[in-house]
Amino acid sequence: MIVSAGFNKAAMIVSAGFNKAAMIVSVGFNKAAMIVSVGFNKAAMIVSAGFNKAAMIVSAGFNKAAMIVSVGFNKAAMIVSAGFNKDAMIVSAGFNKAAMIVSVGFNKAAMIVSVGFNKAAMIVSVGFNKAAMIVSAGFNKAAMIVSVGFNKAAMIVSVGFNKAAMIVSVGFNKAAMIVSVGFNKAAMIVSAGFNKAAMIVSAGFNKAAMIVSAGFNKDAMIVSVGFNKAAMIVSAGFNKAAMIVSVGFNKAAMIVSVGFNKAAMIVSVGFNKAAMIVSVGFNKAAMIVSAGFNKAAMIVSAGFNKAAMIVSAGFNKAAMIVSVGFNKAAMIVSAGFNKDAMIVSAGFNKAAMIVSVGFNKAAMIVSVGFNKAAMIVSVGFNKAAMIVSAGFNKAAMIVSVGFNKAAMIVSVGFNKAAMIVSAGFNKAAMIVSAGFNKAAMIVSAGFNKAAMIVSVGFNKAAMIVSAGFNKAAMIVSAGFNKASMIVSVGFNKAAMIVSAGFNKAAMIVSVGFNKAAMIVSVGFNKAAMIVTK
Structure with missing residues (x-):
């Protein structure tokens, strides 16, 4: 009874793709080398969300x-982050080795950083589409479809879906080998796997031809996790040609990334309006990108614990x-927390105890780098x-996930008009978030000092979404709470419930785990139906 975006009923393996033979669970994998990932290059053995068994x-x-890890960790130095430079020990979701600027992207010119968005269609790759209200990792208010949630109609749980054929998967289509964590509106194939034919892997969506992937395009080697407005390819990989890595955006030349461009050193987390190429890091040498796990320590970012299966x-x-x-032994979750130091993040630096998307209990510093x-x-x-913010500038005390050197505006998105910095923005209240607050909709990658609620989604009414934590109940989410629908990607110190989905009624979805019951999910619980990951 494994529920997932693909699974092996026999071995009861649930995953976003798996190798029935070796029982590998993943969001894409290389049957030959047994690489588990969310996209990979069979030739070069590239695993975008998998792992490098060797190292x-x-x-x-x-x-x-250079030992740069984007959102994982370096077993040697045990540095986990949203990217870091082992030499300078800079932890971030991207950085400019030259200026040593750490952020989740930035535009050296205008210094505008964002997780991107399409002002026209208001499409946020990890946000939402105001028009259709489609959230790549959120939900579709209309059809209530959650790319990493479920399809209320067919009750399909997945990391994506095909509105037309209603295909949901984090697995793959053996025929076309298309794996998605998003959905295919028409032809819009989105996957966290790969398309053996074109080798296009995405975790976003393709508006028309807009292929978004978290893998790579063997031909152009373009990997994205955002969206392609026209040709706008956004990736979480890299463009071998221009070597542009980003998850931001390039309005003109403004390239922002959570990776980096060895050549031009362009990193982004937004999008490039011109070439619209966004990526999230890459390993030029071994070309290994992962979010898998460490077989030894059994640490899985998005993998599994072979022992406990x-x-x-x-x-x-x-x-x-x-x-x-999660690491049953050390109980370390990349998007969870470190039981010992209680560090929650998308990685952290054990040494300095810096958490890129969590917080440092000691110094209480939370960041994505x-x-x-x-x-x-x-x-x-x-x-x-x-x-609280998607970052901040200690000097001017600007909070953001980036920053504008000029006006010191940092964001994971921004309001060109008011220059609001955020992972979104609240034009009204000027709320900074990874979403936005249209009216009361408070979205943040920060926290609510009062209730200590941190979100990366949005609160339509009461819908509080966080990617931080609730100091009180310690509830961290990255989804949203339609009514009481609390979704987290952190952890609940009390019950230790972490989710990344949403709770329609009781539907708690997590990407963490419940220390008590050890429940971690990325699906949903319609009633009791808890989908886990």
Whole structure:
């Protein structure tokens, strides 16, 4: 009874793709080398969300040479982050080795950083489409379809879906080999796997030809996790040709990334209006990008624990363990927390105890990276000044996930008019978030000092979405709470419930785990129906 975006009924393996033979669970995999990932290059053995069994480096991209890990960790130095430079020890979701600017993207010119958005259609790759209200990792208010949730109609749980054929998967289509974590509106194939034919992997969506992937395009080697307005290819990989990695955007030349361009050193987390190429890191040398796991320590970012047979995009009906992976031994979850230091993040630096998308209990610094020198935090807050944001500038105390050197505007999105910095923005209240607050809709990658609610989604009415944590109940989410629908990607210190889906009624979805019941999910629970990962 494994529920997932693909699974092996026999071995009860749940995943976003798997190798029935070796029982590998993933969002894409290389049957030959047994690489588990969310996209990979069979030739070069590239795993975008998998792992490098050899070096055991888990990440969402890294440079084996320079030991740069995007959202994983370096077993050697045990540095986990949204990217970092082992030399300078800079932890971030991207950085400019030259200027040593850490952020989730930035535009050296105008210094505009964002997780991108289409002002016209208001499409946010990890946000939503105001028009159709489609959230790639959120939901479709109309059809109530959640790309990493479920299809209320057919009750299909997946990491994506095909509105037309209603195909949901984090698995793959053996025929066309199309794996998605998004959906195919018409031809719009989105996957976290890969298309053997064109080798296009995405985790976003293709508006028309807009192919978005978290893998790569063997031909052009374009990998994205955003969207392609026209030709706008957004990736979480890299463009071998121009070597542009980003998850931002390039309005003109403004390239922002969570990776980096060795050549021009362009990193982004938005999108490039011109070439619209966005990526999230890459390893030029081994070309290994992962978010898989460390077989040794059994740390899975989005993988599983071979011992307990925990599948990230599925669940274990017996133990009801859902997760995007976790280390049963050390209880370390890349999008969870470190039981010892109680560090929650999308990685962290055990040494400095910096958490890129969590928080540092000691210094209480939360970020998606930071510049140790300037002490710039991308997505968290400064306990001292209590500045919450998608980052901040210690100097001017600007909070953001980036920053505008000129006006010091940082965001994971922005309001060109008012220049609101955020992972979204609230034009009205000027709320900074990874979403936006249309009216009361408060969205943030920060937190609510009062209730300590951090979100990366949005609150339509009461819908609080967080990717931080609730100091009170310690509830962290990255989904949204339609009514009480709390979704988290952090953890609930009390019950330790972490989700990345949503709870329609009781539907709790997590990407973490419940220390008590060890429940981690990325699906949904219609009633009791808990889908785990």
